[in-house]
Amino acid sequence: MxxxxxxxxxxxxxxxxxxxxxxxxxxxxxxxxxxxxxxxxxxxxxxxxxxxxxxxxxxxxxxxxxxxxxxxxxxxxxxxxxxxxxxxxxxxxxxxxxxxxxxxxxxxxxxxxxxxxxxxxxxxxxxxxxxxxxxxxxxxxxxxxxxxxxDALPGFRLWRSLGWAILWLSIALAAAAMLAWLAIVMARRRPQPLPVAIVPEPARPIPTLDERFADALTVLRASPTRATAVTVRAAIWRALGADAGGTLADAMLAPAAGPRAVRSCLAALERAAFTYDADLAAALEAACAALAACVAKGTP
Amino acid sequence: MTGSHPSALTAAIGATIVGQHDVVESLALGLIAEGHILLEGPPGVAKTLACRALAIALDGTFKRIQFTPDLLPSDIVGTRIFDQRESAFQTVLGPIFANVVLADEINRAPAKVQSALLEAMQERQVTIGPASHPLPEPFVVMATMNPLDAEGTYALPVAQMDRFLMKVEVGYPSSDEELTILERFAVARTVPQARVCSLADVAAWREGARAVHLDAKVRRYIVGIVEASRHADGIAVRGDDGTLLAASAAIDYGASPRATLALANLARARAFLDGRDFVLPDDVRGLAAAVLRHRIGFNYRLAASGVAADRVIAALVAAVPAP
Known part of the structure; x- marks a missing residue:
């Protein structure tokens, strides 16, 4: 002063x-x-x-x-x-x-x-x-x-813009992550549907051999062709417990193939499956007759 | 006599031969299927008798040739001799000119004799000198082999083995059958039934067998079985000692397409013999072993394992699902 x-x-x-x-x-x-x-x-x-x-x-x-x-x-x-x-x-x-x-x-x-x-x-x-x-x-x-x-430095504006972009991007990512996390949390908190008790259908009774023969007869009568005969033959074999890759002799050995009517049925179906075309109609008719006899007599 | 069924023939043979139902049926099948049959079994099991019974039951000619190491081709097919009175060569036909020829112990003859037989079996004709002579119809060679006595024998060429339609194993009879043999031949004197069937019957049977229907599914089954003998990968056989033997390791070569034809023809013959006009898979399966056992080249591994060839064949057949 x-x-x-x-x-x-x-x-x-x-x-x-x-x-x-x-x-x-x-x-x-x-x-x-x-x-x-x-x-x-x-x-x-x-x-x-x-x-x-x-x-x-x-x-x-x-x-x-x-x-x-x-x-x-x-x-x-x-x-x-x-x-x-x-x-x-x-x-x-x-x-x-x-x-x-x-x-x-x-x-x-x-x-x-x-x-x-x-x-x-x-x-x-x-x-x-x-x-x-x-x-x-x-x-x-x-x-x-x-x-x-x-900001007066050379390139500062570019760097500043880049920085802002990075900043906003980071913020956006953070926001997205937050939203995703919130969504997950909300989903987890959402009440789960109660488990539905699956009640099994009552088991169908296994068809008896007679019923299978009856079914086979129905099918063969409905469609009397060689293909149907082959299918019916395979079904009867399965019903008897015979091996699908075996022969008639194998099927005859099945315990259920004991009755004469069943054996006749197997033989008739074998004929229908392998006979020549001119004999096919007769063979199919014979197979139906054999099946009908089986159904009529019943299997033990 | 005309118009008889082949079952009459088998019944006639069965009246002479005790047991050996497979052998009897195989003889009939070979006759119907126009093939030659190789019978293998130990001595004294009625191989020759079965052939003789077949020939006698047929109203045809029968010749028996005992094959020996010094046998010559001309001893079988015949030869040409110079007739001094006529000053010309004349052809003398050999014993092969018969409807049923029994080649007993065929593996005792050398290769040149077997080659002479080969032409007769395949071509059904014999060439003597410049001329070819057709063999009578039907012409069936039934050859026997003894598997036990290998000394002084010649292995049959593969090509000749392939000419046999089937190879039938003849085994020993059961005790009951042997007792029946004793009663039939030692106590009484059984004479084979003669002329049960005519040659015309045989021709008719053959015609009937050719007409038997062979379904496409069964044809595929036949091909599958024969193919399995060539590609046996994944098929194994368990020996008596429990060891597993890969079928492919025991087989050097599989059966030829001739085996396929043979199996088809035999299956037809079997169906015909059973009175059917269509073939069943059972016909094929039951004959597969007889058709394949002499056509598959089994090697030393099979012998070393102790597994029977028929068990390998059974495994091959079982590996192919029946239609």
């Missing part, structure tokens, strides 16, 4: 100049009288960063500490910030028993790099210690604007 004494008039000036002098003195007195009577204990100018960056806003802080309780600090002149753009200004005064603290925060931004000089702030006040009107000066600032913001 620095102060200078001002001269209010000169003695021995001509009478014509007295009026001017008187006016000047009057003006000087009036000026002195409009100044606040303050006892400065601190008057500083600072920045919130020691290395401000290109295009990055930062703050200049003017701080005045006086012993008087005041609500405002008048006649404070901020330095000309020609190399900085002024973005805002906030002033606060905090009074206490020991005095008042004035704080003014100026938001600025540098549009070019390099070193800039900021002149001291000035405060005109009557120094309460000696009653003299004085101009007090804060310290000056020398700042080096460096680097610039990261």
């Amino acid at each position: 620095v102060s200078r004494r001002r001269t209010s008039g000169r003695r021995g000036i001509a009478a014509a100049a007295l009026a001017v002098a008187a006016i000047a003195a009057t003006l000087g007195l009036a000026r002195a009288q409009s100044l606040q009577r303050l006892t400065l204990t601190a008057f500083t100018l600072s920045a919130d960063t020691s290395h401000p960056r290109f295009e990055v806003p930062f703050h200049l802080i003017v701080r005045v500490r006086v012993r008087q309780r005041v609500v405002a600090i008048d006649n404070l002149d901020l330095p000309v910030l020609a190399e900085l753009e002024l973005l805002g200004d906030v002033r606060t005064v905090r009074a206490s028993r020991t005095g008042s603290t004035y704080r003014e925060v100026i938001t600025v931004v540098a549009h070019h790099t390099g070193t800039i000089e900021i002149a001291p702030a000035t405060l005109e006040a009557i120094d309460a210690t000696d009653g003299q009107a004085k101009e007090f000066f804060s310290n000056s600032l020398r700042l080096t604007i460096g680097g610039g913001p990261i």
